Structure formats: structure tokens, C-alpha cells
Amino acid sequence: MARVGRGDQAAIQALVARKLPRMLQLAQRMLGDAAEAEDVAQEVFVRAWRQAPRWVPGAARFDTWLHRVALNLCYDRLRRRREQPMAEPPEQVDTGPAPDRGLLARDTGTRVTAALAALPERQREALVLCHYQDLGNIEAASLMGVSVEALESLLSRGRRALRVALADLRE
Amino acid sequence: MMNRMDATRFEALADAHGAAIGRWPLAEQDAAFAYLAEAPEAAQALLDQARVLDEALDTLRPPSPSLALRDAVLSAAPRPKAGWSLGRWLAGAGVGAALAAACAAGVVIGVDIAAPSSATGLDAVSQTVAVEDDWFALPDMESQS
Numbered sequence: 001m002a003r004v005g006r007g008d009q010a011a012i013q014a015l016v017a018r019k020l021p022r023m024l025q026l027a028q029r030m031l032g033d034a035a036e037a038e039d040v041a042q043e044v045f046v047r048a049w050r051q052a053p054r055w056v057p058g059a060a061r062f063d064t065w066l067h068r069v070a071l072n073l074c075y076d077r078l079r080r081r082r083e084q085p086m087a088e089p090p091e092q093v094d095t096g097p098a099p100d101r102g103l104l105a106r107d108t109g110t111r112v113t114a115a116l117a118a119l120p121e122r123q124r125e126a127l128v129l130c131h132y133q134d135l136g137n138i139e140a141a142s143l144m145g146v147s148v149e150a151l152e153s154l155l156s157r158g159r160r161a162l163r164v165a166l167a168d169l170r171e
Numbered sequence: 172m173m174n175r176m177d178a179t180r181f182e183a184l185a186d187a188h189g190a191a192i193g194r195w196p197l198a199e200q201d202a203a204f205a206y207l208a209e210a211p212e213a214a215q216a217l218l219d220q221a222r223v224l225d226e227a228l229d230t231l232r233p234p235s236p237s238l239a240l241r242d243a244v245l246s247a248a249p250r251p252k253a254g255w256s257l258g259r260w261l262a263g264a265g266v267g268a269a270l271a272a273a274c275a276a277g278v279v280i281g282v283d284i285a286a287p288s289s290a291t292g293l294d295a296v297s298q299t300v301a302v303e304d305d306w307f308a309l310p311d312m313e314s315q316s
Contacts, residue, residue, distance in 0.1 A: 004248075005249060006249070007248070007251035007252065008251070013245070016241065016244055020241065020244060021234070021236055024233075024236050025234055034234065037234070038236075038237070038240050041240065042244055042247075045244045045247065045248075049248050049249055109230045109232075112227055127228075130194070132228075132231075132233075136196070148196065152183070153187075155187040155188065156187040159186060159189070159224055160186070162224055162227075162228075163223075163224055166224070169227050
């Protein structure tokens with residue numbers, strides 16, 4: 001990070017190659033909207049660049065810090081969505097069982113996206129951090145400000161709801 | 172001393188964290204593997220059940236950042252500080268001095284060639300080569316600074 005703060009282009013390129021896809025994935029899974037996810041990912045890096053010269057090695061894992069910033073930005077947007085109902089709600093994806101048609105991977109992806117979006121925010125956050133971002137339970141619980149037991153409960157409830165919503169996929 | 176794991180705990184962990192024991196809480200992984208060895212059929216059935224959802228979740232591929240997003244992120248990144256460090260000043264001064272020396276040598280050679288002299292053609296060629304050697308030595312000097 002010290003090199004990034006000094007404007008070392010190689011360090012900056014390496015950091016972006018490693019972390020940008022990760023932040024984009026986090027935002028996309030949390031928000032379910034590609035354009036908003038790009039905005040969040042970009043803003044995360046604007047803040048990272050601002051922070052880089054002041055980064056103290058060993059104070060916190062940089063990856064954890066990025067996750068914290070991204071999650072805050074996602075929650076800001078989710079809050080705004082609740083406060084300002086859209087004039088035209090987005091097209092709802094049917095999360096119910098598909099009728100007699102073969103499910104392609106794309107269909108499965110659409111169903112999974114819709115099922116994730118339908119989860120309560122905290123359950124979705126727990127699943128996204130542990131499954132997609134591959135964080136350990138202690139780190140994920142710390143980011144969410146809950147105990148590891150509470151995290152486990154959120155994960156269990158989230159996965160149970162997904163199993164019900166996607167029950168037909170196993171057939 | 173590793174705690175023993177029972178079926179209930181194994182099921183709760185598979186229920187919460189999925190089929191990959193390597194992604195379960197670190198403190199419980201050894202006990203989970205021990206339970207898997209102790210009761211392979213029951214444990215495997217629970218893992219298989221969890222794997223169905225894992226595989227469905229994994230159909231969502233990680234999104235790839237667009238070039239436009241990547242460029243926007245990179246264009247906002249910190250730039251190297253402008254200004255003259257001692258090293259850069261010395262390198263710049265070196266280039267300037269070498270250019271001045273090359274110009275001076277060119278004048279001297281020109282005068283030598285123009286004026287009647289005892290120098291042979293071979294001497295003139297060797298002087299020119301010496302100037303060219305100085306010129307091409309510059310990149311090395313810079314890389315050492």
C-alpha cells in the first residue's frame with residue numbers, strides 16, 4: 001500500500017487486477033444490479049486511493065477494509081431504495097419452479113440471483129461474505145458486527161430459504 | 172486436545188457453511204474430518220445434500236470488470252509525485268553535461284577537419300568514434316544513478 005500511495009504504477013495495476021473483480025462481485029451479489037455494482041466498485045477504489053498514503057501496515061487487513069467500505073456503500077444504496085420506491089418497479093423474476101423446460105445454466109443463474117435478492121439483507125450479506133467472498137467465519141462476523149454464532153444462524157436460515165426457493169433444481 | 176464432533180453439530184455446520192469442510196470454521200475442521208472418517212456414510216449424505224445448493228450458488232460466475240470501469244479506477248489512482256529528487260537532478264545534469272561535451276567535441280573536430288593539421292584521417296575517425304561512445308554510454312550511466 002505504501003507503493004500504491006507513492007503512485008507506483010505496477011503496484012496500482014496489481015492491486016486493481018486482484019481486488020476490483022472481488023469488490024465488483026461483492027456489490028453485484030449484494031445489490032443484484034450490474035450498473036450500481038460498478039458504481040460501488042469504482043467508489044471503493046476512489047476511497048482506497050485517498051487512504052493509501054495514510055495506510056499503516058498491520059493496522060488492519062486491506063482486504064477487510066475494502067469489504068467494510070463496499071458493504072457500507074451497498075447498505076447506503078439499499079437504504080435509499082427503501083426510502084425512495086421506484087416509480088416503475090423492476091421486472092420481477094419468477095423464483096418458483098420452472099415448468100417443463102430444461103434448465104440451462106443461465107436459467108439457473110437467473111433463479112439463483114432472484115432467490116438471493118429475495119433473502120433478508122443480513123442473510124444475504126452473510127452468504128455473500130462466506131460463500132462468494134470466501135471469508136472465514138471470524139472475519140465475516142466481525143465485518144457484520146455480530147458473533148460467530150449469530151453469523152452461523154444467518155447462514156443456516158439463508159441457505160434453508162435458498163434450498164426451498166431452488167428446490168426443483170436438484171431434480 | 173481436539174473435541175469430538177457429533178452428528179448434530181456436523182449437520183449444523185454443513186447446513187450453514189456448505190459441503191466444503193475446508194470452508195468451515197477453522198477450529199472445527201479437524202473434528203469434522205474425524206467425524207467424516209468415523210461415520211462416512213452419514214457424514215457424506217449430509218455433505219451431498221449441502222453440495223446441491225453449493226453447486227446452484229456456483230452457477231453465478233464472478234463478474235468481470237469492464238474495460239471502462241478498469242480505466243476509470245486506474246485513472247483516479249495516485250500519480251507519482253512530481254518534483255526533482257537528487258537522483259533525478261543528477262541524471263538530468265549528467266545528460267546536460269554530456270550534450271554540452273558532445274557539442275564541444277563536434278566543434279573541435281570540425282575545426283580540426285577544416286584546418287590544415289598533422290592529424291591523419293584515421294585520427295579524425297577515432298575522435299568521432301570516441302564522441303559516439305560517450306553518447307551511447309549515457310543510458311548506462313542513467314541506469315546506474
